[in-house]
Amino acid sequence: MSEPFPIPPFAKECKEKAKEAFGASYVHPFVVALADGSLSSEIFRFYQIQDAKYLESFSDACAILSTKANDPKDKLWLIDAARMSLVVENELHLNYGKKLGYDAKTIADTEPTPSNLAYQNHMVSVALKGSSVEGLSAIAPCPWLYIELGQHLLQKMGTIPESHPYGDWLRMYSDSGFNEYMKNLLALLQKWADQTDAGTREKAILAFEKSVHYEWMFWDQAWTKQTWRH
């Protein structure tokens, strides 16, 4: 399929390096079961609550990155990205929360799983300690993978039947409205990559790769209902 948004060279390089781990998400049993509708609602609920917590840290990472942007336009774009992740979280509550039985309090009272916490702390630490391009690389895989996956599943399924239990989720991420968002994110990534040195670009690629791994681990923590017990 043709890419629905332009992929500048640095993003291409990041994805190339993380190719195997990127692909692994496509065949994770959670994703397969989500697409064919066989995923248990209990596991989907577990996933949604953890995802809501994750999106708070995604917002934090965007907010921190906004403070590292010199151009007020980039600053505003990142603030809007932070905003969007919180608004998306809120919509997830309102819709699936009612159906599956959870609300804002459930989310606040639930601890992040080990893999979720590791992913959150990765994004936030890199945003706080690293350069702007490293921080942006660490948050890029989440929307990229979801959009690509959403559009891939839509294409594979042709159309999402009204009766599909996870239809709303699949429709949201296959929405072409996200393409503009990804286009802007990857353009900023390229701009910041161009402004920095080779060593920092290497670290940014590593940060990207880690997040791609964490994406797979995120499906897995929901699938296995991961706990902190040993």
Place this chain on the structure above:
Amino acid sequence: MSEPFPIPPFAKECKEKAKEAFGASYVHPFVVALADGSLSSEIFRFYQIQDAKYLESFSDACAILSTKANDPKDKLWLIDAARMSLVVENELHLNYGKKLGYDAKTIADTEPTPSNLAYQNHMVSVALKGSSVEGLSAIAPCPWLYIELGQHLLQKMGTIPESHPYGDWLRMYSDSGFNEYMKNLLALLQKWADQTDAGTREKAILAFEKSVHYEWMFWDQAWTKQTWRH
């Protein structure tokens, strides 16, 4: 005049401690000349460009504070506050910039004055290093003073004549729409003050006081067209 928004106890305490410095802004020659329209457009232009730079750091401080908020609603409110300061900056450019001859590039190419930089670094340092209540205390004086001053000047002048050279500025800050914003800001300040200990509240009051001083120094840096030369 009756307060146009509720002032919870902790905000009251902050303002009481900073009373003298708060009042000093009201009689600064810049403010007097702004109100009576005698302020030279050259000094107003100097002020606006510095203010645009200041608002970028105000956004940064809000963004950092959003990462310290536990409640997603507070997180979103702070992201929206960051957003508003950048959007306000942008509107300042579009309107006054055309009239007074400056644009985004002028702003980017201008260095902050010593007092402006000191204020910006105060807000950002406190937000990064301090607790959430300290950080919020450091940003509260800016909108509070502007709203109070705007509404005070409006009341004093009765009506702002169409011909007033700074009418747009005066109308903006005397707009009662800001009252809701201040109400929410001071309510969050109270909530965070309640959640912390006496020592931290002391530090928050100090951070508030410093910002009230910096507000006066901000009028002064524009009035004197402050430079880094000794």
Place this chain on the structure above:
Amino acid sequence: MSEPFPIPPFAKECKEKAKEAFGASYVHPFVVALADGSLSSEIFRFYQIQDAKYLESFSDACAILSTKANDPKDKLWLIDAARMSLVVENELHLNYGKKLGYDAKTIADTEPTPSNLAYQNHMVSVALKGSSVEGLSAIAPCPWLYIELGQHLLQKMGTIPESHPYGDWLRMYSDSGFNEYMKNLLALLQKWADQTDAGTREKAILAFEKSVHYEWMFWDQAWTKQTWRH
């Protein structure tokens, strides 16, 4: 056995909450094999290299916490703690590195395992984003567990034979010189806990618990030679 250093109430509460996870380290196969000398040198080498990387982040967390200390004496103690973790790292290289075949370059070129990275990012994120008592709680379990474990193993074994392959390691952590260090660390933890509110203390206990879990996961990542492959 009587405690070799005083344990103030807040530290007691932390340890009580994390009791099960604290105890789990004692019986992890890595620890058992380390004590009886049957641990393969290959796994011990893997562990040492990962530990050297971990200690760099331990130093980072101490350094960040030093910036949050108000009392210059506490600031200096934390700088000294950062210093010690880097000097210990260096000594580990010089001794075991020669024997087991690794040096500073090996360490720099090795990626942290998932569990190691998660632990490092936990300490650093909490130190950066949280209050000082949370940050200190997150670093306390590492020295506490090692000292307790070292002294427990020494007591159990009576004496560590000259021929024991990990004798140097066991002797180092069973050294009573560490008791003074722990006494000071836990006294500062108590001081900071006393200066804060109940909600922050709750978060500090959670941060402590997480680190106790990460300690177990650290033995486990070495034992299983954990990788990023799925």
Place this chain on the structure above:
Amino acid sequence: MSEPFPIPPFAKECKEKAKEAFGASYVHPFVVALADGSLSSEIFRFYQIQDAKYLESFSDACAILSTKANDPKDKLWLIDAARMSLVVENELHLNYGKKLGYDAKTIADTEPTPSNLAYQNHMVSVALKGSSVEGLSAIAPCPWLYIELGQHLLQKMGTIPESHPYGDWLRMYSDSGFNEYMKNLLALLQKWADQTDAGTREKAILAFEKSVHYEWMFWDQAWTKQTWRH
């Protein structure tokens, strides 16, 4: 006079850009009066107390920079620099404090002056938000100027008479032991400048210049016993 420590190209560029402001400190009335011994002990006491507060932030900036160093050797050097600034502070107390009547409590109870706070927040903000080379540039002027000034005054005076009221201070900073420290600091600055891009180097030079200005302002705040009153 020949430079007592090697000055690599990037440091040379920084100093060249800040030449005028660098030179201004040499002729500030405080410095002149300090050298000829006519400075009142009241003003020197004011200066010392403010300097003690400043050194706490200097330590903070070094500590933050240590967390951004990749090479454990650089990390340790910066931790040692943090340590030294706290130990120096402590020695200042013990010696001059006894003579001039102040102690640790006096320092803790004294507010930083506006110029001192601005300088502290500049160093800490740049260290937290900027890249490592920017952060290091912001702390370089303080030791550089003091060492250069100390050795310049020693050379001018030939020898510092036993009876000189500020002899200890002058002897400390003219001590050639500091040359090794500066050599290492400027070598690290060069290494980090080489590892980054032109835009970041520009920002680092600006951060350096600001600190040179703040050095002059620091003499001035003591000389005028600056307050927060307008």
